Amino acid sequence: MATPSVSLLDLAAASLSSAIVAADQIVTLARQDDATPDTDQKNIRLKNDGSFVTDADLAAQQIIVDAIRNVSPLVRIVGEEAEEEMQTKAITGHEERSQRMYTLCRQEIELRYHRQNVTHMPLSQATTITKERNDQDAKEHKDAQEGATTTAEQSADQDQGTAVVSRDSVGVGMLQEPLQEFEVDPSRVSVFIDPLDGTKAYAKADYEPVSVLIAIILDKIPCFGVICKPFGYPGQTSVLDTGCVAIYGGTLLGGAYTAGGTVCNLPSPTSPPTEIPELFDSETSSISPLDSSNRPPPTVRSVSDTLDSPSSARLSMEDLPRAVISSSRSKGIVEDFVTHLGDRGMINPQPLLVSGAGEKSLRIILRSENEGLWFFPKAGTSLWDVAASDALLRATGGRLTDKNGNDMDYSKSRTEAENEDGVVACYDQRLHAECIRLFLEKSWHE
Template identity: 50%
Template sequence: MASSAVNLLDLAAASLSSVIVAADLIREMSTTDENDTGVLPSHNNVRLKADGSVVTDADFAAQSIIVQSLQYVSNDIRIVGEESEEEMAKKSMTGMEDKIQAMFHLAQKEIQMRYNSDGEGSSDLPFPLAQQRLAQNDDATNAETEASPSTSQDRALEKLKDCEVDPSRVSVFIDPLDGTKCYAEGEFDAVSILVGIVLDGMPCFGVICKPFGYAGHTTVMNTECVVFYGGTLLGAAYTAGGSTLRYSLEGKLPEDLPRAVISGSKAKGIIKEFVAHLGNKGIVQSEPLLVSGAGEKSLRMIIRSHKEGLWFYPKAGTSLWDVAASDAILRILGGKLTDKNGKNMDYSRSQAEALNRNGVVACYDATLHAECIRLFTEGSWEATE
């Protein structure tokens, strides 16, 4: 028997609503001990997985909420999450169905409004996920920058016309708690929730949620989280409940050049050397920003609060669920995300094969991305690693 078609707009709404519910749980489980040491209490069961990475009960609980929400729309889509189904089942969040469905209906209305708009975020009514104390356009003071002709016209992509598709064409990648090590240590700025919808091998919708807020951006309703979402499905990118995401091109002065973001623990060797090489050529600023968390790094390419423009990581260490959401959003903003050889990520890979062995190169601008890939592949950088 053939599977029923899945509505991508409803799937996007489920992705959006579920991260908001999951963010509330992540915050609830993040309470530090009475000595304020920044170490999570034992009830969150911080431990190491077989691969040596840190995991907590919050990781499994958050993924359970997201999966439950997606399956509310369709049981036939392919879902690839960071956490195993066996462990997730042990932490299944029962009793949250009413909250999940109530948030879904609000997100569904907002997604429909975005899809039916001109991409400018205009509407005669406040968006359903808007901060309740704000008027419709009050969050225009966010750190979202003004659009330039090049971003609003030349780079604009049409939204998808056919939203009813066979579920066999759809995959959803979930990182329920990116930056778990930072979370376990009480460092919440690096924490993100990532959900990416992939259609026919190409990311078409992404959600990046910051459970503990994001400077310069208004929160969702009366929660503490800030959510960014969009892709070719909608033809634009947005802040949940707020305005359209876009940025203008920099000028020609050195201080106007984009900045690279790298991990503090990786601020040496091939990564630092190649960024310095780009700096010497006047392509990026010479000094990179040190940023923790794959989700936070990719979000910096999207928000660009400090002119961030390049995430260069040419080695294994990330997985498909770390990049699917940002890949979708960067595409609609004129950016690009590939491996170190300039090849698109292969989203057909299974959870067991999800490691990005050839690294990640993400740029806010496709032209910058092409130049970085060219300089890297034409050089002898592999020998210096």
């Protein structure tokens, strides 16, 4: 008897919709706890590994797991929380909302996959897009949202604005095609879930680092990821009346999007590492000589433009990409290597202190403060912390590996999911390759 196939588009819709519904529970418990400061509505406690867990972690994971299993009970699910404890905190009453949200998300993902040009996304009640590249883009979007008649040329611009835009290996905007195959054998698929990344901050009522992270893995390679911010995110469209923001995408769709909004408008590339002599070839994971045919148009500043420019034309320190590191883990090898990159003029020598794996990843993808590198070459993260980021970076011109430049091994089980060799994530494949090279050429110690 043939094994039934599973649709990756259905799984993507389930991942996105369940992240949004799970965010509801996370926010609801936080508000209850904040309203009654003398009680512990979150039920904060320590797990055996010394990390925090709350009822929100378990409720959120249960919502997500149920949504995935409704699509296919045969795909492998790897969640941060233990299945047994999750079931003890099972909640009900969200099923109808989950189904409605799934329908909306499935419609949106179908539009994204087929590149249909629409002026209103199914999840959107907002009329603004974020991070417009210039005033003209903003004006054209506003006109479209108000139903204004556009010229054929304006329509073409609108198509570009809602298409999937990513960056190639030197940071240049380009279009990627979605995966052609989306009906697959479920044995090829895994789903990694971090239902509440940033639990320690959440327990302290510090909600900025909190994220919901979900990733779909096909043949051990992330193809779709969701980073959902339950408490919103500056400058990004929120989903309906929820207040949460969800960034999603991957090679399945060919890029990254804001749920209910537009394509994530990635900033113009400004990577200036002056000592990168080679171009990283993402297809072969090797280093090849810099090929002038890969250079972008002269109107776009990129790594290769900077290399060929006189020193007076190179970018200032403020234009250099910045590292994002945790304040609690900013010393030792992390500080030493980030300082080393700064001394070489590859990154801004002043890193940003950012908590939460999801928050760091989102900073690298959206780059509101020119964030470009997450460097943490030791244990302390797990596969569910990085899988969604990995999927999104693959589709937007970035790269995520361990400290040796190896891809993460997503075939591992929940009990083997610790990233013993750390994580190095970068918005630009070429800068990532040079970071790995410099790290491996020396012996770095705590």
